[in-house]
Amino acid sequence: xxxxxxxxxxxxxxxxxxxxxxxxxxxxxxxILIGYGYQELRLPLLEKTAxxxxxxxxxxxxxxxxxxxxxxxxxxxxxxxxEGTAGCVRAMIEHGLLRNTIQKxxxxxxxxxxxxxxxxxxxxxxxxxxxxxxxxxxxxDAEILLMTARFWQVLGLKDLELQINSLGSSVARATYRExxxxxxxxxxxxxxxxxxxxxxxxxLRILDxxxxxxxxxxxxxxxxxxxxxxxxxxxxEQLQMFLNDAGLKYTINPRLVRGLDYYNKTVFEWVTxxxxxxxxxxxxxxxxxxxxxxxxxxxxxxxxxxxxxxxIALLEAEQLxxxxxxxxxxxxxxxxxxxxxxxxxxxxxxxRNEFPQLKLITHCGGGNFKNQFKKADKSGAKWALILGxxxxxxxxxxxxxxxxxxxxxxFSRSDLITxxxxxx
RNA sequence: GUGAAUGUAGCUCAGUCGGUAGAGCUCUGGAUUGUGAUUCCAGCGGUCGUGGGUUCGAGCCCCAUCGUUCACCCCA
Numbered sequence: 001x002x003x004x005x006x007x008x009x010x011x012x013x014x015x016x017x018x019x020x021x022x023x024x025x026x027x028x029x030x031x032i033l034i035g036y037g038y039q040e041l042r043l044p045l046l047e048k049t050a051x052x053x054x055x056x057x058x059x060x061x062x063x064x065x066x067x068x069x070x071x072x073x074x075x076x077x078x079x080x081x082x083e084g085t086a087g088c089v090r091a092m093i094e095h096g097l098l099r100n101t102i103q104k105x106x107x108x109x110x111x112x113x114x115x116x117x118x119x120x121x122x123x124x125x126x127x128x129x130x131x132x133x134x135x136x137x138x139x140x141d142a143e144i145l146l147m148t149a150r151f152w153q154v155l156g157l158k159d160l161e162l163q164i165n166s167l168g169s170s171v172a173r174a175t176y177r178e179x180x181x182x183x184x185x186x187x188x189x190x191x192x193x194x195x196x197x198x199x200x201x202x203x204l205r206i207l208d209x210x211x212x213x214x215x216x217x218x219x220x221x222x223x224x225x226x227x228x229x230x231x232x233x234x235x236x237e238q239l240q241m242f243l244n245d246a247g248l249k250y251t252i253n254p255r256l257v258r259g260l261d262y263y264n265k266t267v268f269e270w271v272t273x274x275x276x277x278x279x280x281x282x283x284x285x286x287x288x289x290x291x292x293x294x295x296x297x298x299x300x301x302x303x304x305x306x307x308x309x310x311x312i313a314l315l316e317a318e319q320l321x322x323x324x325x326x327x328x329x330x331x332x333x334x335x336x337x338x339x340x341x342x343x344x345x346x347x348x349x350x351x352r353n354e355f356p357q358l359k360l361i362t363h364c365g366g367g368n369f370k371n372q373f374k375k376a377d378k379s380g381a382k383w384a385l386i387l388g389x390x391x392x393x394x395x396x397x398x399x400x401x402x403x404x405x406x407x408x409x410x411f412s413r414s415d416l417i418t419x420x421x422x423x424x
Numbered sequence: 425g426u427g428a429a430u431g432u433a434g435c436u437c438a439g440u441c442g443g444u445a446g447a448g449c450u451c452u453g454g455a456u457u458g459u460g461a462u463u464c465c466a467g468c469g470g471u472c473g474u475g476g477g478u479u480c481g482a483g484c485c486c487c488a489u490c491g492u493u494c495a496c497c498c499c500a
Binding site for chain 1: 425426452456457458459460461473490491492493494495496497498499500
């Protein structure tokens with residue numbers, strides 16, 4: 001309805017029935033990250049537009065047409081972050097955290113891209129980002145991949161596929177890019193409209209085209225792996241050796257190129273076929289030149305981003321949230337009558353003191369027994385505590401199991417606490 | 425940015441040839457005056473996305489617009 005104010009297109013409310021999944025996933029992933037020695041960084045949502053222009057590349061779609069950009073009151077151009085690496089590198093340099101040291105960093109938060117919304121692609125979306133600075137050897141590339149594999153294992157996901165590739169040094173990549181442009185330019189008449197455009201913006205992307213008409217042309221194109229410099233070749237071989245040794249399965253996808261300009265050497269994606277055309281759940285790679293490009297000292301780096309919406313959608317598709325009891329209350333406290341309300345609220349606080357982990361809902365708003373039992377049942381609580389006139393007169397508290405057929409019991413306050421201790 | 429589908433109750437949907445709107449679920453109450461989840465009965469709930477047009481008459485036909493969905497592009 002046009003008179004109602006609606007959320008901005010592509011920006012979703014995450015409702016209570018879903019936030020529980022988010023909390024579970026975020027907690028499991030952050031536990032793993034902390035277990036590998038990563039430290040959390042919290043970054044602003046807004047940065048100067050120039051930062052993204054320099055980091056992501058002037059001619060990429062992200063910078064050209066997908067950023068939420070506006071002028072600050074002092075006339076400076078600001079943008080909502082379309083990805084996390086730029087702000088992370090900026091912050092690391094700004095606070096001098098990259099001087100002669102290794103840093104392992106993670107962050108979690110919203111990113112913004114002005115794209116047409118689609119299945120699991122939104123204008124505000126959430127990523128967990130991971131970045132490592134100061135390590136140039138392939139062992140860290142391998143460890144990062146092993147850690148992501150652990151993510152899926154802990155969450156119960158089985159059918160994500162790991163694809164890896166090497167883009168080589170920036171020099172090798174540039175040489176290859178020239179060869180590729182030359183090759184496609186000689187076959188211009190075979191290219192479709194999209195690929196014509198990509199010839200100037202990101203020719204490596206043509207290799208990834210979904211257009212079947214281009215299949216032969218792409219198969220005969222120069223291969224990136226043939227242009228790798230020796231150092232990158234060796235790095236890539238070492239990475240494979242580490243992965244083989246650790247038993248992590250992967251496929252080498254020579255057409256795997258990343259959209260952002262800053263990558264070199266190792267790039268990778270974890271992909272699924274279960275989310276329609278948005279199959280990439282987690283992706284990243286090495287970006288050894290970026291820190292220096294932004295004014296820091298020469299610092300090798302590698303990182304990745306994980307799309308939380310996609311990950312959670314995949315977990316839902318695989319029905320892996322079935323037995324989440326995270327939110328199930330232990331107790332629903334029913335109170336009928338004014339006197340019961342007064343006694344009940346103090347009882348509830350006493351129980352909370354006694355059992356800090358207790359999930360207890362007190363019935364507020366009055367109502368008869370039938371009404372309160374209905375709400376107790378709907379709350380999902382395991383047990384109902386019942387306080388009415390009879391109980392008050394006898395100084396007792398009714399106790400009823402709402403999930404199993406058992407006779408209703410009656411306890412004094414101290415007996416109730418003893419009983420709960422045996423149950424919780 | 426390109427293309428297609430779609431919009432009726434809080435949710436999922438029906439609505440015939442154009443004749444002023446229906447079901448299930450949810451919610452509330454009752455059957456049962458202190459016992460939920462089952463059953464039965466009743467009730468609440470609508471500017472048919474919005475604005476225009478055609479028509480004696482539009483949920484239905486036409487135009488525009490907004491939203492949603494899926495795909496392309498791009499990407500997590």
